[in-house]
Amino acid sequence: MKSQYNKPINIGPLPEPEFSLTLSKVASAQICQSMGFKAAQNSALEVLTDIATRYLKAIAMLAVDSANSFGRTESNLLDIIVALEDLGSVRGFRGGSDTKVRTLYESQVIRDLMVFVKYNDEIPFAQPLPRKMISRSIKGNFTKYRGDVDNNNWYWSEEKIMHVPRWLPFMPVMGGEEKVEERKGKSNRKWGCLDGGFEGEGEKSLCRGKLVEREGSKEIELLGYREKVRFKLGVDVSVGIVGNLRGRECRGGGIGKRVLCNDWNGSGDSKDDENKRMKTAMNKRSR
Amino acid sequence: MNAQSSQQQPNDGRHDDDAALTDFLASLMDYTPTIPDELVEHYLAKSGFQCPDVRLTRLVAVATQKFIADVATDALQYCKARQSAVVKDKRDKQQKDKRLILTMEDLSKALQEYGVNVKHQDYFADSPSAGLDPVARDE
Structure with missing residues (x-):
C-alpha cells in the first residue's frame, strides 16, 4: 500500500509547496532586479526566497498571536503593526525605545512603509495568477477543475471553509433546481463503494430532505433528526x-x-x- | 494597548496620523505589490491569519517586499564595495566581474544585519580563485 503513495506524480501541476516557492522565487528575483542586480546565483536566490516566505509567515503568526491574546479571531491593522514592530526590533527603528505613550498609528515602521510605497515604482508580478482552482474531488479524480475563475461563488462556499476536511461531502446547496437533483443522485451512492454502484430503489438515502416548493424554486429543508452516517469497509468483490x-x-x-x-x-x-x-x-x- | 490609552486624550497630531494612515491604506488599493495577492493570501491562510480586508493583505505584501528590497539593497552595496576594492590589475577580468550579481557572500553579509545567520558552504568552489581573498589574489 505504501508504495502507492511513494510514487512520484509526474503528470499535472507541481505539488503545492513547490509551486508557491517557485512563485515567491520569481517575485524575489523581480525585487532584486528592481534594486539593480543584473543576475543572481541560484543558491542566493533560494535563500532570499526562503527568507521572504519566512518573513511573511512570521508577520502572519505574530499578528494572529496578538489578535488571539485579545480574544479575537480576525486580525486587524494594529496586530499587523505590532507584528512589524516586533520583527523590526532586531534592527531597531526610530522611536522604538520611546518610553512615553505613543500610538501605534504613528509608528515609524508604518511610516517607512509609506515612504517605500511613495518612492518606489510598482513592479507587478510577471504573470497574472489564477485563483486557486484545483481541488481534489471525493471520488478520486485527482484534479478537477471546478467552475470558472470568474465565478466567485464556489470559492466562498467551499474553498474558504478551511476547517472542514476535504473528504467530507459538500454542504447542501440551497436553491437551484439542477443542483438539488444532482445532490439527490449523489446521496444515493454509498460511501465506500469505490466502483460506484448505485443502491436499489427502496434504499434510504443518507441525507434525506424534504423538497419544498417555495416561490418557484425548489429547496431542501433538512430534517431535525438525521440518520447516522455509516461506513462500509471492504470492496464489493470481497x-x-x-x-x-x-x-x-x-x-x-x-x-x-x-x-x-x-x-x-x-x-x-x-x-x-x-x-x-x-x-x-x-x-x-x-x- | 497604547492606541486605546491615548484615545482618551486626543491631540491634533494623532488626527493627522490617522488621516495619513487612512490615505495610505486607501492608496494600497491601487498599488500592486510585486508579491501577488494570491501568494500572500496562501501563506497568510497557512499561518492561520484571518482577515477579509484586501488592504491588510497588501500591507503585509508591501512589508515583505520592503524587507526583501532592503536586504537586496544592502547586498548590492556589499557587491559594489567588493568590486571597487579589487585592485585594477586585470582589465578584462574586471570587466567581466563588473556585472552586479547577487552572490551568497554578499547576501549573507547583508542578512547578518537583520539577524539572519546564513552559512554558505566554504568548500564549494565554483572557480579556482573562489576561496582566495583579494589580497592573496593580487600577490
Missing part, C-alpha cells in the same frame, strides 16, 4: 469478508478508531441480500 464482519466491531484502516460495521440493508433477509451481491459480483467479473 463479499465474504464483509459478510463475516457484519454486525461486529472491527479495527479500521490503521487509524486506531473503532468502526461499527453494520448491515446496509437491515438485518432481515440477509441471505437474499448476499445472493444478490454474489450475483452482481459475478456479473462484474464476467464483464
